[in-house]
Amino acid sequence: MTPLNAVLDNLDQFFKAFGYTLFLFLVCAVASMALGALLVAMRVGPIGVLRKVAAVYVSLVRNTPLVLIFIFFHFAAPIIGINFKWVQIYVGSFDFTSAFATAFIALSLYTSCFVCEALRSGVNAVSIGQAEAARAIGLPFSGVMTQVVLPQALRASVPPLASALIAMLKNTSVAGIFFLAEATATMRGLSNDFSSQRLGIFLCFAIGYIVLVEIVSMISLSFERRWRIA
Amino acid sequence: MTVTDDAAVSSGATRSNDPLVELVDVQKWYGDLHVLQDINLTVQRGEVVVVIGPSGSGKSTLCRTINRLETIDKGLIQVDGAPLPQEGKALAAHRADVGMVFQSFNLFAHKTILENVTLGPIKVRKKSKAEAEALAKELLDRVGVGHQAAKYPAQLSGGQQQRVAIARALAMEPKVMLFDEPTSALDPEMIKEVLDVMVDLAERGMTMIVVTHEMGFARTAANRVVFMADGRMVETADPETFFTNPESDRAKDFLGKILKH
Amino acid sequence: MRLRKAFAATAVTLIAATGLVACGDAGDDKAGRDVEAKNDCDDKFEAGSRMAAIADAGTINVGVKYDQPGLGFKGATDDVPSGFDIEVAKLLVADLCIDPASDKVNWEETISDNREPYLESGKVDIVLASYSITEDRQKVVGQAGPYMVTGQRILVKSDSDVKSVDDLKGKEVCSVTGSTSLDRIKEKGAKGVGADSYSECAEKVLDGTYVAMTTDGTILAGLAAQNEGELKVVGDEFSEENIGVGYGKDKPEMCEWINGVLSDAFEDGSWAEAFELTLGPSGVETPEPPALLPCK
Numbered sequence: 055m056t057p058l059n060a061v062l063d064n065l066d067q068f069f070k071a072f073g074y075t076l077f078l079f080l081v082c083a084v085a086s087m088a089l090g091a092l093l094v095a096m097r098v099g100p101i102g103v104l105r106k107v108a109a110v111y112v113s114l115v116r117n118t119p120l121v122l123i124f125i126f127f128h129f130a131a132p133i134i135g136i137n138f139k140w141v142q143i144y145v146g147s148f149d150f151t152s153a154f155a156t157a158f159i160a161l162s163l164y165t166s167c168f169v170c171e172a173l174r175s176g177v178n179a180v181s182i183g184q185a186e187a188a189r190a191i192g193l194p195f196s197g198v199m200t201q202v203v204l205p206q207a208l209r210a211s212v213p214p215l216a217s218a219l220i221a222m223l224k225n226t227s228v229a230g231i232f233f234l235a236e237a238t239a240t241m242r243g244l245s246n247d248f249s250s251q252r253l254g255i256f257l258c259f260a261i262g263y264i265v266l267v268e269i270v271s272m273i274s275l276s277f278e279r280r281w282r283i284a
Numbered sequence: 285m286t287v288t289d290d291a292a293v294s295s296g297a298t299r300s301n302d303p304l305v306e307l308v309d310v311q312k313w314y315g316d317l318h319v320l321q322d323i324n325l326t327v328q329r330g331e332v333v334v335v336i337g338p339s340g341s342g343k344s345t346l347c348r349t350i351n352r353l354e355t356i357d358k359g360l361i362q363v364d365g366a367p368l369p370q371e372g373k374a375l376a377a378h379r380a381d382v383g384m385v386f387q388s389f390n391l392f393a394h395k396t397i398l399e400n401v402t403l404g405p406i407k408v409r410k411k412s413k414a415e416a417e418a419l420a421k422e423l424l425d426r427v428g429v430g431h432q433a434a435k436y437p438a439q440l441s442g443g444q445q446q447r448v449a450i451a452r453a454l455a456m457e458p459k460v461m462l463f464d465e466p467t468s469a470l471d472p473e474m475i476k477e478v479l480d481v482m483v484d485l486a487e488r489g490m491t492m493i494v495v496t497h498e499m500g501f502a503r504t505a506a507n508r509v510v511f512m513a514d515g516r517m518v519e520t521a522d523p524e525t526f527f528t529n530p531e532s533d534r535a536k537d538f539l540g541k542i543l544k545h
Numbered sequence: 546m547r548l549r550k551a552f553a554a555t556a557v558t559l560i561a562a563t564g565l566v567a568c569g570d571a572g573d574d575k576a577g578r579d580v581e582a583k584n585d586c587d588d589k590f591e592a593g594s595r596m597a598a599i600a601d602a603g604t605i606n607v608g609v610k611y612d613q614p615g616l617g618f619k620g621a622t623d624d625v626p627s628g629f630d631i632e633v634a635k636l637l638v639a640d641l642c643i644d645p646a647s648d649k650v651n652w653e654e655t656i657s658d659n660r661e662p663y664l665e666s667g668k669v670d671i672v673l674a675s676y677s678i679t680e681d682r683q684k685v686v687g688q689a690g691p692y693m694v695t696g697q698r699i700l701v702k703s704d705s706d707v708k709s710v711d712d713l714k715g716k717e718v719c720s721v722t723g724s725t726s727l728d729r730i731k732e733k734g735a736k737g738v739g740a741d742s743y744s745e746c747a748e749k750v751l752d753g754t755y756v757a758m759t760t761d762g763t764i765l766a767g768l769a770a771q772n773e774g775e776l777k778v779v780g781d782e783f784s785e786e787n788i789g790v791g792y793g794k795d796k797p798e799m800c801e802w803i804n805g806v807l808s809d810a811f812e813d814g815s816w817a818e819a820f821e822l823t824l825g826p827s828g829v830e831t832p833e834p835p836a837l838l839p840c841k
Contacts, residue, residue: 100371129745132752139754151717152754153738186353187390187449191404191456192380194373201403206394230722233738233749239722242658243739246723249661250684281394 060248061258071240072262073148078157078226078236079266083219085162090169094207095199097170098177108170116167120225123160124232153233161225168218176211177203209281216274220267237262302329304491305350305460310359312345312515319345320356321515327460332492334502334523337512338538343495344387346512347464350493351382364459380408383453383461387468389445391437391452397424398433401452409456416455423451427481443474447481454485461485463494497542499527511535577627578819579646580635586642595796599670600641607634608655608669608791612742614767615824616675619654626652629763630673632819633692633810637671637790640806657723661685664793671799672791675761677725678838687796689803690789692816694835695761696782697726700768702750702775707757709780710735719746719758726760729784735759743768751775761786766827787835800840808837 061068096108115123131137138155180203188202208215230239241259245252305327312320319342327333335343348354349361352368352375361368363382369375391400401420405411411419424430427447429440437445446466453461463482467475479501486492486505496502502509502523509526511519513534519526530536583589590597599605609630610617619626631652635645643649655663655674663669664686675695678688699718701707714734720727722739731737738755740746746758747768758765765778790807792799810816811834820831 129748132754137752137754149717149736181390183386183388183390184392187384187386187392187452189353189376190351190379190382190384190386191452192376192378192408193404194376197376197407201407202392202394206392209394230739231741232745233719233740235737235739239739242723243727246657246725247681247728249679249682249686252661252685 058251058254058258060244060251060255064244067240067244068258068262070147071235071237071259072266074154074234074236075223075226075262076266077148077150078154078161078229078234079219079223081158082161082165082222082226085158086165086169086218086222087215089162089166090173091204093166093170094173094177095196095204097174098203099199100195112167112170115163116171118164120160120164120228121231123164124156124228127156127160128232153229157226157229157232157234161222161229164225165218165222168221169215172211172214172218173204173207175214176207176209179210180206212274212278212281216271219274220270223266223270224263303327304329304331304364305493306360306362307346307349308360308362310346310349310356310361312342312349312354312356312358319515320349323359323517325510325517327491327493329491330489331507332486332490332494332505333508333510334506335493335495335510335512336497336502336538337518340514341512342515343512344464347462347493347495350460350462351379351384353384376408380404380456381459383456383458385446385449385453385461385463385466387465389437389442389449389469391445391448393437395436396433397429397435397437397440397448400437400448401455404452404456420451420455423454424448426484427451428477441474442470443477446470446474446478450478450481450485460491460493463492463496465495465497467496467498499543503527511538513538577632577635578815578822580639580815582639582644583642590802591798594798594802595670595793596641596799596802600643603643604649604651605638605641605643605671606651606653606669607638608653608660608663608672608674609634610656610674611654612656612744613675613764614771615763615827615829616761616767617673618767619652626654627823629693629820629823630675632823633790633807633816634671634673636810636815636819637673637803637806640802657721660791664791667793670792671803674791675764675788676791677786678789679725682791683841685794687792687794687800688789689792689800689840690807690837691787691835692790692807692810693763693788693820694832695763695786695788697729697759697784697786698762698765698778698782699757699759699780700747700750700765700776700778701757702753703777705756705777705779707779710759710783713757716757717755719749719755720760721746724760725786730759733783747772747776761788763824763827763829766824766829770827787838789838797840804837804840 093108093112096104099105138152141151141155143150184202184206185198188198193201226236227238230236237259241255244255248255303326307323307325310320310323323346335346337343345354349356363378369378392403395403398417398420401423402416405416405419406413421430421433424433427450429444429447432440432444467478470478479498482501483505506523509521509523510517511526519530519532519535527539530539586600590600609626611619611626613628616628617626617630618628638645638650653669655669655672660672660674660676661682664672678691682688699710699713707713710733716735717738718730718735719738719740720730721743722741727737727739743760743764749755750758751772762778762782769776769778790803792803816834817831825831
């Protein structure tokens with residue numbers, strides 16, 4: 055009996071757990087990038103009210119601990135009628151229900167603030183002349199942002215964006231405290247069933263996270279390289 | 285001296301009564317600094333006006349107010365009979381009609397040369413991609429960089445970049461072209477290739493407002509020279525008169541300094 | 546571990562503070578039984594044994610749960626935890642000639658994940674934290690007893706149609722992450738969802754997110770009592786757990802001592818009295834004392 059038997063005998067649980075972690079990461083990455091881009095457009099845009107709204111949103115949500123945001127959506131929001139009981143998507147052996155939907159909302163809202171700030175640092179790195187030239191050929195604000203400023207800001211923001219996404223990948227573990235059987239929750243379950251193999255179980259799951267984070271870093275690096283020329 | 289426009293007298297009958305750009309009593313402040321004072325300038329269709337003056341005289345600011353990259357505090361600016369829109373779609377449409385060439389080129393760094401020139405026609409003029417590319421290639425050939433179409437701006441020399449910038453502006457088929465010190469950021473050996481394109485443009489009848497110190501260009505292509513100092517239009521004259529016999533002391537002083545070299 | 550514990554503490558505090566979970570009816574204003582410290586420790590324990598060492602030092606660290614009404618529960622305003630686990634622990638503490646009501650006893654919170662690590666590191670001397678006796682746990686810690694046999698049951702809303710565990714096949718059922726109950730309910734064909742505490746599960750059953758929650762019937766009875774008229778315990782017990790006392794694996798002499806104290810308590814009625822006082826109010830009938838497992 056090796057110290058890894060607990061994981062080897064339960065590989066299906068192991069991969070399913072990281073499946074949830076990965077799914078959650080992917081959908082949150084897409085949503086938080088989209089919302090983050092919208093927020094940064096509001097923040098650097100010409101409309102004062104939207105600038106204020108975005109700034110307040112970012113400082114409010116960014117300064118709230120992620121666990122509190124989860125608690126809000128799990129235990130406070132239902133009281134005012136916001137709940138995700140209606141989410142019932144079943145794909146193979148994966149259930150995307152209330153716990154997944156709540157984690158998706160909480161993580162995406164939270165991460166979008168960091169994406170917004172990463173992109174904003176990128177926007178600041180784009181010279182003002184680029185936006186002026188875009189305005190000078192008659193592009194409206196939306197065109198200036200989507201055609202010229204954001205694509206360049208994105209290139210300049212790859213390292214901070216990667217940091218935000220890697221942090222988010224690890225933050226998916228918070229969902230494990232709240233009803234989702236992702237990697238961390240499954241690790242705790244296995245640790246309880248196989249108390250004598252805690253160390254081996256811990257190492258396996260830690261390596262799982264490290265592999266995922268490494269993949270994200272490598273993707274980010276390849277983008278950095280590809281965009282260095284332009 | 286008078287600040288009212290005397291173009292009708294000096295620049296011939298063909299343009300006498302067809303004003304394209306009009307600035308009336310324009311005022312602008314940066315805090316306490318009065319950067320544009322009592323600007324009255326009318327540019328006729330097809331006219332080439334060179335704006336000259338020491339640095340800080342407000343000449344670049346004047347140029348940039350015409351497509352509202354700078355706002356004004358008082359006065360009126362009209363292009364083709366319509367006052368400048370405030371914001372939004374109307375302003376964007378106005379800017380599409382006013383071509384602008386910057387001192388630092390400002391080509392879109394993440395797009396190829398061809399994409400730089402087709403972006404406006406496709407997104408603003410709603411041309412098809414094929415149509416926009418045909419036009420872009422024609423213009424790039426005209427300014428002599430057609431063979432560089434697939435490259436990125438950073439791979440071109442400054443002179444080439446500035447010629448692409450001119451092609452980008454021309455692709456919008458503008459009514460008037462603004463040049464904000466187009467050769468100031470260039471190495472000396474590249475200045476001529478850009479000026480040649482500008483002279484060619486002037487000869488084709490494009491209405492141009494050019495902020496520059498290039499006397500050669502002014503003498504060759506300009507109908508009028510406007511001399512600015514301290515935010516005011518101090519003197520307006522045809523190039524020959526201005527360079528050989530300036531009226532004001534400020535102009536004499538300025539020309540004395542730059543013509544020594 | 547510390548971080549996770551902080552999370553749990555934050556969560557519990559917040560939920561309590563926002564009044565989302567009505568904590569602390571059961572188990573409150575009960576000082577429990579008065580258990581007097583023995584005074585015969587001078588030569589009771591073999592020299593060099595862990596019991597002698599603790600008795601000599603005069604202080605003891607006891608790992609208990611803080612979030613299980615009736616068993617081990619400590620409300621936000623309570624000084625010490627209360628419940629059946631605590632009552633049994635008091636008997637053991639008193640036998641070491643330490644006053645259970647004094648501050649010589651440190652009631653350390655041991656959530657499910659902490660129990661083995663705390664015993665292994667010596668952070669706690671004994672654990673009474675609804676600690677099921679399992680073979681795998683006995684590889685790393687010592688377990689004596691049991692002092693209680695519980696059966697896993699289900700808790701549903703009062704107006705629910707669910708009659709037994711068979712009605713829960715394919716449904717999402719809440720329990721605590723890392724608990725044996727979560728594994729058992731999955732074996733019964735339900736989809737287990739893991740929460741951080743039983744009160745969170747109860748909250749999610751109340752708001753209708755999950756049809757049921759499951760764990761030891763005694764805990765469920767406590768929760769049902771806290772939310773009278775809104776939650777009810779249904780169905781038969783569908784699995785049995787032997788709840789025992791955890792101790793350090795390197796102190797095997799503690800097993801016989803623990804079993805001895807328990808055996809005395811079974812006989813003199815103090816065990817039954819403790820049960821009645823802590824779990825009786827939730828409607829659990831006092832059973833016969835369980836049969837002790839032999840020490841290895």
